[in-house]
Amino acid sequence: MENILEIKDLHVQYQTSEDTNYALNGIDLNIQKGETLGLVGETGAGKTTIALSILRLLQSGVGQIKSGDILFEGKSLLELNDTEIRKVRGDKISMIFQDPMSSLNPVLTVGDQIAEAIDLHRSLSKQELSDMVDSTLELVGIPKSRKNDYPHQFSGGMKQRVIIAIALSTNPELLIADEPTTALDVTIQAQVLHLMEELKQKLNMSMLMITHDLGIVAQICDHVAIIYAGKIIEYGTVYEIFDKSREHHPYTKGLFGSIPDLTVETRRLTPVKGLMADPADLPEGCYFHPRCDECMEICKNKVPDSCGMGGEHYVRCHLFKERQV
Ligand SMILES: Nc1ncnc2c1ncn2[C@@H]1O[C@H](COP(=O)(O)OP(=O)(O)OP(=O)(O)O)[C@@H](O)[C@H]1O
Numbered sequence: 001m002e003n004i005l006e007i008k009d010l011h012v013q014y015q016t017s018e019d020t021n022y023a024l025n026g027i028d029l030n031i032q033k034g035e036t037l038g039l040v041g042e043t044g045a046g047k048t049t050i051a052l053s054i055l056r057l058l059q060s061g062v063g064q065i066k067s068g069d070i071l072f073e074g075k076s077l078l079e080l081n082d083t084e085i086r087k088v089r090g091d092k093i094s095m096i097f098q099d100p101m102s103s104l105n106p107v108l109t110v111g112d113q114i115a116e117a118i119d120l121h122r123s124l125s126k127q128e129l130s131d132m133v134d135s136t137l138e139l140v141g142i143p144k145s146r147k148n149d150y151p152h153q154f155s156g157g158m159k160q161r162v163i164i165a166i167a168l169s170t171n172p173e174l175l176i177a178d179e180p181t182t183a184l185d186v187t188i189q190a191q192v193l194h195l196m197e198e199l200k201q202k203l204n205m206s207m208l209m210i211t212h213d214l215g216i217v218a219q220i221c222d223h224v225a226i227i228y229a230g231k232i233i234e235y236g237t238v239y240e241i242f243d244k245s246r247e248h249h250p251y252t253k254g255l256f257g258s259i260p261d262l263t264v265e266t267r268r269l270t271p272v273k274g275l276m277a278d279p280a281d282l283p284e285g286c287y288f289h290p291r292c293d294e295c296m297e298i299c300k301n302k303v304p305d306s307c308g309m310g311g312e313h314y315v316r317c318h319l320f321k322e323r324q325v
């Protein structure tokens with residue numbers, strides 16, 4: 001399978017007046033063409049930082065890519081100048097941000113907001129633009145007759161559809177969705193997810209789905225990456241990650257409440273005992289060792305390598321070192 005995105009040994013830090021936060025500490029991750037990769041982990045693990053690094057939207061002067069590379073269709077995104085990266089954001093990679101509701105402008109009609117997004121990247125006649133707004137609205141299941149309505153006239157689920165429409169209006173190859181449904185109630189969540197899944201097939205997009213929700217992972221992801229303190233600690237196909245007969249990282253087992261069935265409706269991550277590692281003061285060795293029930297001596301001073309578990313399944317944990325070839 002061809003990769004649309006390759007992240008190689010990415011290190012990102014946030015420099016604040018008090019601290020240096022080591023947010024990403026050597027991320028290696030690929031997204032294949034046409035697939036959905038789920039990125040799962042507790043709050044503060046570095047999920048949004050990965051998304052912002054891809055789009056080069058880290059807060060300037062604070063968030064810094066220290067080393068590593070991000071390749072999109074084989075070309076480094078880190079080497080692009082401002083004009084070039086803006087073009088990538090407009091044409092190739094779209095993002096639905098966490099807290100998406102605040103990204104709509106209350107004083108513009110939804111039709112105008114979609115038109116604005118399309119117009120930024122394409123020069124179309126007035127009629128063409130208007131037709132494209134209509135078809136984009138219809139794509140996400142909103143009647144075109146509502147294009148002159150304002151955001152406050154829409155329900156939460158409908159607003160989220162508008163946001164998806166804006167993200168898709170440029171026909172991106174990669175969509176990054178950062179917790180796109182957390183603000184919605186469960187029924188509407190299911191509808192929006194179903195819509196995203198449908199659109200992904202129709203438009204043949206690749207997707208990076210950032211989520212806390214295992215139901216979402218099971219439902220729409222092809223591969224899953226589990227992140228802890230800025231490192232991917234487990235990766236595999238969705239079947240491998242939910243396979244109880246396989247061994248898993250102790251953190252994954254904690255999060256998943258000892259690996260639920262793919263078929264069972266277990267939506268929320270289980271809280272793992274102890275506190276998330278402080279990115280300004282990371283522990284020696286495996287970052288997870290202070291919280292780990294299976295901690296061994298070696299875990300306290302050596303960072304574990306990634307270990308192949310068969311198939312596409314990888315775990316970064318000293319427990320499985322023996323399997324390495
Ligand atoms: N602008 C910033 N300045 C300083 N530290 C930051 C900044 N943004 C993020 N961080 C820190 O970087 C780490 C990773 O944050 P990030 O937002 O990527 O986590 P996340 O996995 O997306 O969490 P959540 O699930 O809460 O969205 C956290 O420790 C966070 O406090």
Ligand code: NI
Nearest residue numbers: 047048049098
């Ligand atoms: Ni986040």
